[in-house]
Amino acid sequence: MVIASNLGFPVVGSQRELKKLVESFWSGKINEQSLRDGYSKIQQAHWVLQQEKGLQHIPSGEFTLYDRVLDTAQQFGAIPKRYQDIANPLDQFFAMGRGLQRAATESSAKVDVPSMEMKKWFDTNYHFIVPEFEQDQSFQLEQAPRVVEQFKAAKALNIHTRPVLVGPVSFLYLGKAAKGVEEFDTLSLLPKVLPLYVEVLKQLKEAGADWVQIDEPILILDLEASVKLALEKAYKTIQAQLAGALKVLVAAYFGRVESNIYAVKDFVDAIHLDLVRAPEELDTVLPLLNKDQVLSVGVVDGRNIWINNLQNSIALVQKAVAALGQDRVIVAPSCSLAHSPFSTSFEVKIKEKNPELYSWLSFSVEKCAEIVTIAKAINGQDVKAELESNAAAIETRRTSPQTVNPTVRDRVAKIPTEAWKRPSPFATRREAQVKKLKLPLFPTTTIGSFPQTKDIRVARQQYKKGTLSQADYDTFIKAQMKNMVEVQEKLDLDVLVHGEPERNDMVEHFGHLLHGYDFTENGWVVSYGSRCVKPPVIFGDVSRRGPMTIDETVYAQSLTKRPMKGMLTGPVTMMKWSFVRDDIPANDLCAQVGLALRDEVVDLESAGIPCIQVDEPAIREGLPIRRADWDAYLEWSVGCFRLSTSGVRDETQIHTHMCYSDFNEIFDAIAALDADVITIENSKSDEKLLKIFETKQYTNEIGPGLYDIHSPRVPSVEEMKQRFGDMLKYIPAHLLWANPDCGLKSRQWPETEAALVNMVEVAKYFRAQHKA
Numbered sequence: 001m002v003i004a005s006n007l008g009f010p011v012v013g014s015q016r017e018l019k020k021l022v023e024s025f026w027s028g029k030i031n032e033q034s035l036r037d038g039y040s041k042i043q044q045a046h047w048v049l050q051q052e053k054g055l056q057h058i059p060s061g062e063f064t065l066y067d068r069v070l071d072t073a074q075q076f077g078a079i080p081k082r083y084q085d086i087a088n089p090l091d092q093f094f095a096m097g098r099g100l101q102r103a104a105t106e107s108s109a110k111v112d113v114p115s116m117e118m119k120k121w122f123d124t125n126y127h128f129i130v131p132e133f134e135q136d137q138s139f140q141l142e143q144a145p146r147v148v149e150q151f152k153a154a155k156a157l158n159i160h161t162r163p164v165l166v167g168p169v170s171f172l173y174l175g176k177a178a179k180g181v182e183e184f185d186t187l188s189l190l191p192k193v194l195p196l197y198v199e200v201l202k203q204l205k206e207a208g209a210d211w212v213q214i215d216e217p218i219l220i221l222d223l224e225a226s227v228k229l230a231l232e233k234a235y236k237t238i239q240a241q242l243a244g245a246l247k248v249l250v251a252a253y254f255g256r257v258e259s260n261i262y263a264v265k266d267f268v269d270a271i272h273l274d275l276v277r278a279p280e281e282l283d284t285v286l287p288l289l290n291k292d293q294v295l296s297v298g299v300v301d302g303r304n305i306w307i308n309n310l311q312n313s314i315a316l317v318q319k320a321v322a323a324l325g326q327d328r329v330i331v332a333p334s335c336s337l338a339h340s341p342f343s344t345s346f347e348v349k350i351k352e353k354n355p356e357l358y359s360w361l362s363f364s365v366e367k368c369a370e371i372v373t374i375a376k377a378i379n380g381q382d383v384k385a386e387l388e389s390n391a392a393a394i395e396t397r398r399t400s401p402q403t404v405n406p407t408v409r410d411r412v413a414k415i416p417t418e419a420w421k422r423p424s425p426f427a428t429r430r431e432a433q434v435k436k437l438k439l440p441l442f443p444t445t446t447i448g449s450f451p452q453t454k455d456i457r458v459a460r461q462q463y464k465k466g467t468l469s470q471a472d473y474d475t476f477i478k479a480q481m482k483n484m485v486e487v488q489e490k491l492d493l494d495v496l497v498h499g500e501p502e503r504n505d506m507v508e509h510f511g512h513l514l515h516g517y518d519f520t521e522n523g524w525v526v527s528y529g530s531r532c533v534k535p536p537v538i539f540g541d542v543s544r545r546g547p548m549t550i551d552e553t554v555y556a557q558s559l560t561k562r563p564m565k566g567m568l569t570g571p572v573t574m575m576k577w578s579f580v581r582d583d584i585p586a587n588d589l590c591a592q593v594g595l596a597l598r599d600e601v602v603d604l605e606s607a608g609i610p611c612i613q614v615d616e617p618a619i620r621e622g623l624p625i626r627r628a629d630w631d632a633y634l635e636w637s638v639g640c641f642r643l644s645t646s647g648v649r650d651e652t653q654i655h656t657h658m659c660y661s662d663f664n665e666i667f668d669a670i671a672a673l674d675a676d677v678i679t680i681e682n683s684k685s686d687e688k689l690l691k692i693f694e695t696k697q698y699t700n701e702i703g704p705g706l707y708d709i710h711s712p713r714v715p716s717v718e719e720m721k722q723r724f725g726d727m728l729k730y731i732p733a734h735l736l737w738a739n740p741d742c743g744l745k746s747r748q749w750p751e752t753e754a755a756l757v758n759m760v761e762v763a764k765y766f767r768a769q770h771k772a
C-alpha cells in the first residue's frame, strides 16, 4: 500500500487565527498561558483535519509561533549573545524574531535589541530568520525539545505523526557568522550540532515515533564539494548512531537535486523529491535506490493554488510503484503546504460569481484530499467520482474562454521582432529627451508614491464598502494629487509624480484593471512572522480592460508645467507577486502582461506624458535557484520589460526602478533593460553597488538612492552630499539623478518633506559646483 503523506501545513490557521493570537499577545491583551493554549488548539485542529482527510504521515514539529528556523536555533541553543540575558524563553524567542524594547523594572534591566536578520526562504515569498553562530559556538538541546513535545501532544490525541526537523546541514549552511564575528565556515560546527540531532531523534524514538522527516532544502542548490561532504558526514553519522531505530526521510524541495543526491542517498531510509519542479528526476533517481529504500514523490504542487491533474500524477506515481513496489512509495505534496493558502471553502465570492474558476482552485486542505485520492487510486480503492470531477474541471480549465483569449494568443504569437527593443539607440534618444525635457544637471525626482495617510486609507475603505460614492472618491483622490503636485513644486523637484494615492498595492491595483486576474477573500500566506500577504490570482490570458492610468496622470500633468512621470508596474513584478497560472509557460504569460502594459505606455505618450516609469522590483528576486537556469529567465524577463516600454518615440523618457541593491550579479541584464533612466535602492550598500561601475560601463542615466526610505530618519544635507560626491566618482555627471531609494508610501509627511528639502539642496549644490 502506498502511503498518503504531508510535509507541512499552513501554521497561520484557517482564518489567520495564529496571527491574531500572537499579535494580541504582543500587544499585552493576552498572557503567555493563553497564547500557548490557543496555539495548541490550532495545532490540534490541524492534525485532526489532516487525519480526517485520510493522510497517514501527518507532520508535527513544523508548527511555530514565528519561524521554524528560529525554532530550530532556540531548540538547539544557538542564541546570539545579545539575547542571552532575556530570561523568559518566549520573550527571548520573539526578541530574536522581531526585536524587543523594554524599560527597566525592579527585577530586570532595560532591554533594547533589534531583531535578527531575515532572508527569503529559497525562491518563495516567505522570509526566515537567519541563524547566527560563533566560531566557538556551543549548542545545547532545550529541556523538553519542542519537536518531541509536539509529537507527544499529537499522540495524546491518538494521532500518530511524522516529526519534522530542519536538517543540520541546511540549518548551519543557511546561517551566518554572528554580528561582530569574523566570517567563518558555519559548516565547521557540524560535529558539535550532530550529537544533539542524534539525541533528539532518540527521544523521538522513545516517545513512539517510527518515521522522521529531516528537511534539507539546500539539496537543490548548486553546492560546493565541501557542502556535499558535510551532508554525507551528517547522514552517515545519524545512520550509524540510530542503528535502524527510527526511519529517516530526507526531504529536498523547490527544485532539482541533481548530483547532490549522492551525498545522502546511501545513508537514509527514504528520499523526498519535488516532482512538480523536477518531474524528470523520477527517472534518474529510481535506479539509484537500494532494495529497501522508499521514495516520497512530491506530485501535488505545494506552491500554487490550482487543482492537481490527478491522471498525470497517478501515472507518475505508478511509474515509481512499478519500479519499487507499493510499499516503497509515499505520495506527497511537492513541498510543505505552508506556502499555499488554507482552504478554498472560504472563497464564497469566487464560488458565487465564478464557479468555473472556483472548480480550478485547490488550497492546502484540498491538496491533502488530492494526495489521498492519488494514493487510493494506486491502492485500488474506488475514487471514480473524484477522478471524474477532476478530469472535468481540468478540461474546462484547458478550454474555457476565461483562460483562453484567441486575440491575445494571436498577438503574442505574432510579436514583430522590432517590438522587443526601442527603435533608436540610447544616445539618439537622449538627444531628443534633452531637447524636449530641458532638465537641469542632476535632475531630482521621487520613485512614485507619497505617504498613504490615514485619510487616504479611510476614504478607500469607505469607497470599498460603498459608503463613499464613486464621484466623491474621485474628487477626494484628485484633491490628494493636487496637494502632492503642489508639494513637489514647492520642493522644486524636476520630474514630478502623481503620488499613487489611488493605489493600495502596486500589483493588486493593476490586477483589477486587467482581464485574467481575480482576487481571493482569504487566500493568505505568511510572508514573515505574523505578517501575511494575499496575492492576486492570474487565471486567464491577460489584457487591458481599458486605459489604466491615463485619467489620473493627465490630471496630474494638467496641474504643472514640469514633466509628469507616468507610473506602471512591470510585467515580471505583476507575475512574481501573484499566484500565477501553471497552464501556460511563464514567458508567454509575461509577454501577455508586457503587451497590455505596452498599450498603456503608448496611450500615456499619446496623452502627452513625457516620462513613464515601469517598476520592476521583482526581477532580481525572480532569479532561478540554479545558475544554469539564469540566462533563459533573464532573456524572457528582460525581453518582456523591453516589450512593454519600446512602443514610444525617442523623446519619451522611459524610467525603471528596482529596490533590491544586491544585483551586481545581474548587472548585464539590468543594462539590457535599456531604460533611459534607472533608479535603484542603494543606500544600505553604497560601496558594493558603486564598485561595479569600476569594472562595468553603464551607459544610460541612473539614480542610485540617495537616502533610505525604510526609516523615518531625516538624512542631513552633509550626509547626502558625501554620498552624492561618492557617486560622482563612478558615474558621469550628465547621467546622474538625485532621488530617494524607493517609494514614500509608508512614510509620514513631515519627514518626507524634510528629507526631500535636503535632497534638492544637495542636487543644487552640485549643480553650482559643476558650473563653476
Ligand code: MET
Binding pocket: 447, 448, 449, 506, 567, 615, 617, 657, 659, 742, 743, 744, 745
Ligand atoms: C517596491 S517599489 C515601489 C515603486 C512604486 N512606484 C512606489 O513608489 O511605491
Ligand SMILES: [Zn+2]
Binding pocket: 447, 617, 657, 658, 659, 741, 742, 743
Ligand atoms: Zn522600490
